[in-house]
Amino acid sequence: GENVEQHPSTLSVQEGDSAVIKCTYSDSASNYFPWYKQELGKRPQLIIDIRSNVGEKKDQRIAVTLNKTAKHFSLHITETQPEDSAVYFCAAKKSDMRFGAGTRLTVKP
């Protein structure tokens, strides 16, 4: 089955800085790549997604890039705010959805 690796496992930035989280996947047939944000004690919530026919997608301060040849995709958060602090998960989907192990992002005021 699909294997998704995510780095780093923890990330600490100053408010206003950018944060980048990277993921790789193993199955070249995977064609959908969402990112989820999970706050403490809550369920994961979709923040942005990208499909395999697109290289980049942006939504305000959040952007995702996809390199199908290298089988990696990244989440970019600009102008970070304390409320961005959470655990972020990448995922890859072919017939089912597989998740990375998560990145704990801390934004220091």
Add this chain to the structure above:
Amino acid sequence: NAGVTQTPKFQVLKTGQSMTLQCAQDMNHEYMSWYRQDPGMGLRLIHYSVGAGITDQGEVPNGYNVSRSTTEDFPLRLLSAAPSQTSVYFCASSYSNWGTVLNSPLHFGNGTRLTVT
């Protein structure tokens, strides 16, 4: 529109006991799935279903059974609970075409926190 509803929210079991975690969705989603979440290990897929009457194994299916008799419900059964099954369990659903899976995001329930002593 309640979305994905999981019950119970919390459960404590003794080793060897059995129980069923309930999951229901009212969005007419054909695709449903169960994940377990353990610290540092992300969300690991237990079982999934692409439609009523169809189920398949995920990454960590051992010790768990599922069935899908209706589009709305996807219960997860623990036949003989073990301490290694202590975890937070999430049910999630999405849109799907029959027999295939469209590229659509998962909608998660609020989770069930299970402790096995």
